[in-house]
Structures are given as C-alpha cells and as structure tokens.
Amino acid sequence: MNAERATRRFFATDPGSLAKKLIGQTLVRVLDDGTRLAGIIVETEAYLGQRDKAAHSYKLHRSARNEPMYAPPGTAYVYFTYGMHHCFNVVAGAIDEPVAVLIRALEPQEGESLIRLNRSRGDERRRENLRISDLCSGPGKLCQALHIDRSLNGVDLAMDPRLFILRTKTRRVADTKLTNTVRVGIDSAGDWKNRRLRWYLTASPHVSVRKGQNPRRQPV
DNA sequence: ATGACGATTTACT
C-alpha cells in the first residue's frame, strides 16, 4: 500500500539520517528465477567515512574492496568477512564521499520458506528448529537469507532489478520507537566505539543483539 | 612472502 521504490535522492543524505530513515522500509531481493524475498529493515548502523576509525574508508582508505563506498549514493557495498560471511551496506552521502549504512537485521516479509532453506545449510533438522527471529537477525544472516553476495557488490539500488528498497511514503518510524546505541563488533575503533551510530526498532524481536542480553536466550 | 585480523555466526563447556 503506497509503497514506492527508493530513488537516488532518498539515499543522498548523511549516513546517520539514512540509517534512521531506512528503519521500517522494506529490502527486496529478486532472484534470477523471479523469486522475491523481502524483509522490513529493523536495525542499521552508520559509518561516517574519513574521520570514523571503525569505517573501511577511515582516512579515505581506498581499495578494490571498498571502492563502492566512493560510488554514488544508493550503491550497494557488499563485502566478505571472517572467511564465511557477507555484509550488505547502502552507500549514503555524495559521490566520492565514502559513507554508508550497514543493514544489520530484517523482519522476514516475503519468501519465508526459501529464506528458511537458505539459512539451514542443507540441514533439515536445523531448518525445522530455526525460529523466525533467527532468520535475519544479523548482517551475515540476512545476506545468507536473501542470497546477497559479492555478485551484487556495486549495484545501483535505485535501478537494479535484483536488489532495491521499497519505501512507504506516508509512514516513517517515529524516533521514540527507536533505540540509539553503540555499534557492534568494532572494539578496536578507539573512541569511535562509543559513538551512538546504531539504531534499531526497540520492540522488534528480529534485532541482532540487545544491550545486556544474549539473543540466544530470547523467548519465542 | 608472511602473519594478523575482521562492521560474524555457531556450537559447546
């Protein structure tokens, strides 16, 4: 209802603002066979570029890996980490300004059965036991769930048929429904690890980690 | 050429 594909203009803002705007919007992945997988974005983190010690683009570092961060806003930056996981970012700001928003968690919306299969690694027992809140509750999990890998690195989210953001124009999640806290997994970022550049939908059970709470012990 | 490490996830003690 009243949903439109996000255009370049939507992404052309500072990463903190985009991180907040993205909460509540829908991430859509269309597979080559036309299958559609989607989820509502419930958790994001902003990476501020040149001055941000936790960003891949700290001090304007530029390499083959993070090249998409220098591309126009609305570009996908997908990278491979820990030898086994992918992370998906939305490039923000302006061209040659390497800032981005990491998408950290989704509430599954379309294609749950295939998402469940993607997350089960061929283990039927595991597929049955996965809770809905385990499907996309982390940056690596949601990439595995929606088949997002380096083949989508650098694509234009405003134009590419395989990956885009569906934006509900008349709705926007109120700040009062969001928790704003420190980013996850950036322990070596010095004082930047204390900056509150992470946002999540406070009431959502699909968030990756909560302050002082082990996600594995969350009730169904 | 080599070694350390990572914007993570999972299983296990």
Place this chain on the structure above:
DNA sequence: GTAAATCGTCATA
C-alpha cells in the same frame, strides 16, 4: 561464558 570455523585484505618485510 569461550572457542572454532575459514579466507580475503592489509600492513610489514
């Protein structure tokens, strides 16, 4: 709580 899995990237030589 701790540790393993697993490999591309980066800094150093």
